[in-house]
Amino acid sequence: MTDTINIDTETGTVRFEDFTVADNELATFLAEQEEDALEDAARHVVRIGAATLSLAETSKEVEHVKREFDQMRADFDEELDTVKDELDRRFGDDGEVSAILDRHLGSEGRLARELDDVFGDNGRLARRLDEELGEDGERIQTALDPDRDGTPTNRLRETIRSEIRELATQLEREDAKEEGRDEVRERTTEKGYIFEDQVDEFLTDLVYGSSHSVERTSETVGELTDSKVGDFVLTLGTTEQRIVVEAKSEQNYTQPKIKSEMREAIENRDADYGIFVSECESYVPNKVGYLREFDGEFLSVALCADEDDEVDPRLLHVGFNWAEMRAIQTHVEAGDDIDAEFVRTQVEEVEDSVRKFSNIKRECSNLKQSANSIEESLDSIQGEVTTRLNNIVGEMSKSDSAPDK
Numbered sequence: 001m002t003d004t005i006n007i008d009t010e011t012g013t014v015r016f017e018d019f020t021v022a023d024n025e026l027a028t029f030l031a032e033q034e035e036d037a038l039e040d041a042a043r044h045v046v047r048i049g050a051a052t053l054s055l056a057e058t059s060k061e062v063e064h065v066k067r068e069f070d071q072m073r074a075d076f077d078e079e080l081d082t083v084k085d086e087l088d089r090r091f092g093d094d095g096e097v098s099a100i101l102d103r104h105l106g107s108e109g110r111l112a113r114e115l116d117d118v119f120g121d122n123g124r125l126a127r128r129l130d131e132e133l134g135e136d137g138e139r140i141q142t143a144l145d146p147d148r149d150g151t152p153t154n155r156l157r158e159t160i161r162s163e164i165r166e167l168a169t170q171l172e173r174e175d176a177k178e179e180g181r182d183e184v185r186e187r188t189t190e191k192g193y194i195f196e197d198q199v200d201e202f203l204t205d206l207v208y209g210s211s212h213s214v215e216r217t218s219e220t221v222g223e224l225t226d227s228k229v230g231d232f233v234l235t236l237g238t239t240e241q242r243i244v245v246e247a248k249s250e251q252n253y254t255q256p257k258i259k260s261e262m263r264e265a266i267e268n269r270d271a272d273y274g275i276f277v278s279e280c281e282s283y284v285p286n287k288v289g290y291l292r293e294f295d296g297e298f299l300s301v302a303l304c305a306d307e308d309d310e311v312d313p314r315l316l317h318v319g320f321n322w323a324e325m326r327a328i329q330t331h332v333e334a335g336d337d338i339d340a341e342f343v344r345t346q347v348e349e350v351e352d353s354v355r356k357f358s359n360i361k362r363e364c365s366n367l368k369q370s371a372n373s374i375e376e377s378l379d380s381i382q383g384e385v386t387t388r389l390n391n392i393v394g395e396m397s398k399s400d401s402a403p404d405k
Helices: 024-031 035-091 096-105 110-119 124-133 138-143 152-207 255-268 313-335 340-396
Strands: 005-008 013-016 213-216 232-235 242-248 273-278 291-294 298-302
Touching (some): 024 035, 035 096, 152 242, 242 313, 291 313
Parallel strands (some): 242 273
Antiparallel strands (some): 005 013, 213 232, 291 298
């Protein structure tokens, strides 16, 4: 406060004494006003200037989000190139898998030679059949007798019986699992408290160093009778508006349930806007996704793809910036004559950026899962091919009559 400007925050008044502004446009504008409307026009100019500066700060944060989008796209392209290179290394014309298959299965491969040694006209199998079966086939009947210990059919029968016993055991285990599901449901509530603590930390960090404040209200009754809906309340320092935050770590949350709970939370906490924070995107319907606004009343935000991912506080930061913008927009439009078209255009551009953010975030999650799955599949295929080929060679090498190499 100076000698020429006196500010009283309790009464919300500002008084200018002997205060001169050198501005041709301002002087021209005020000179064109009617004398009885001059004082109101001056007040109007001051209010619009203050609101414009507040919106400018929000625009800076939106620009920061855009830079984050660009960085995420660059990371995505880099990771995709890595996956393409790995696929070419493994499955390309000169790749590892092609080399293994050609070495074992090619026209001059080891497998072709081994198969001819075993199954050819003069192979080990033909000689062994002559030795074992004889001319009258009596040994075949003996080998196929299911009641004779050690015969192939006897071993097959015992294998089938063993599989049936294993199936019965698995059914018993499933019954035991069903009994344990009640215990899992009890642990779900504890999981919700853990996620609520995480959101508390994120919101505390988010408002640190600003004029905003956050209050945890999950155990406090609000405006509605006996209702504790609304886990946190963010108060904007610039306008004293309230944003309610509901944190959820529950699966199968439907869109009607989200709407009903958030509208109750907004009413219960006397809030101007709301944020529904889900731990995982997989917990909400696909059409809700990472970020979605409902009827200009509240925003739904998901902090990770599924339970295997770590929650990302940046998504909550984006959600808060959006809620702050909506709350300030409502405050300004309610009492001032602003450029509504400009604000509407800016909001549409932010909504477009948010949609891009959601798509990129989902693509990044899918890419990481695909990359891990592809890597595991490549290793598995290589291991299976090598193991099975070695098993064939080992089985064929058991014969005492194998020819010398």
